[in-house]
Amino acid sequence: MQALVYNSAWDVALEERPVPAIEKDNQVLVRIKATGVCGTDLGIVSGKYQASSSIILGHESAGEVVLVGKSVTTLMPGDRVVIDPTYYCGQCGMCRTGRQNHCAHKSVTETGVSADGTFTDYYVAEDRFLYKLQDHVSYEEATLTEPLSCILTGINQINLLPSFRTIVLGAGPIGILYSHALASKGVTGSLVDISKERLFKAGSIAPARWEAYDSFQAAVEAADPSGRQVDLIVDTTGVVGTQVISNLANGGYLMLVGLRDGTSTFNPKEIVDRSLKIIGSIDSLGTFSTAHYLIEQRIVPAKEIITHTFPLDRYKEAFHALGCDLNERTLSPSSHAIKVILQSS
Ligand SMILES: [Zn+2]
Ligand SMILES: [Zn+2]
Known part of the structure; x- marks a missing residue:
């Protein structure tokens, strides 16, 4: 064969x-x-x-x-x-x-x-x-x-509420599947990608009431124009890391599922003081x-x-x-x- x-x-x-x-x-x-x-x-x-x-x-x-x-x-x-x-x-x-x-x-x-x-x-x-x-x-x-x-396994690690303001970074297959898996649990949110072609396609196959944006900041702005805070960020790209932590609401989740080497820093005091959760999930x-x-x-x-x-x-x-x-x-x-x-x- x-x-x-x-x-x-x-x-x-x-x-x-x-x-x-x-x-x-x-x-x-x-x-x-x-x-x-x-x-x-x-x-x-x-x-x-x-x-x-x-x-x-x-x-x-x-x-x-x-x-x-x-x-x-x-x-x-x-x-x-x-x-x-x-x-x-x-x-x-x-x-x-x-x-x-x-x-x-x-x-x-x-x-x-x-x-x-x-x-x-x-x-x-x-x-x-x-x-x-x-x-x-x-x-x-x-x-x-x-x-x-694999995505459902990741979601099982989140104490998810349908009201979570959610951003999924990367509108590739994993990002789009994440949006649908989250939508099946009542969550709405947005998909972010730098590729215009992928965004266009994502716009047509994303779940109902999900939006597509070409930048993380635009998605944050749409989710919470005054406070710029969201409850769940899923990074499927592996390049964003902990840069987005300041936009997590207290008690919020950063889900990391992009398999890519890199270095990311965070302030342990901020994680403690704001009850933040940084989660990885594989398979x-x-x-x-x-x-x-x-x-x-x-x-x-x-x-x-x-x-x-x-x-x-x-x-x-x-x-x-x-x-x-x-x-x-x-x-x-x-x-x-x-x-x-x-x-x-
Ligand atoms: Zn695979
Ligand atoms: Zn075994």
């Missing part, structure tokens, strides 16, 4: 790999149909995020069951499924204390980062990580389940089923968020649409695409 393999920074290529075999009775062989290109993939390819050499990239995926192990009773060949790629053992110290997203074995089991992923034709997963799709949900739409699940924890539901029920408009689809062998065009030029070895912070999907044959 053809597989998109990461060797080192800027060195990715399609290679021929053997079809993986079922090795345990609870495993399932899935023929991959679609995988979303994620910011993490761009980070790995450009050398900004560590991954193991010679692994197959890709982790946001859906496909069709082709073979099931002896003990699998809930799935059969032909079933359409979405894959939860966040493997956890269930038995290590992290898993036994409710932190399965930080399973001690992550450094060798993380799909598309430290273990083979899904930018290929076949993938083996344990049955507990597969969720059946209803007929009306396309494989492409289903690929948004994983990023949405998903007990939220995959809810994400699956929100997409199935079309509460989150997955179809509208997908702007580009390419076959796997045109991966360079897919990455380019997201500002990542594999030939020039450049990664631009802004792109015209929202969600880009690679289809396996």
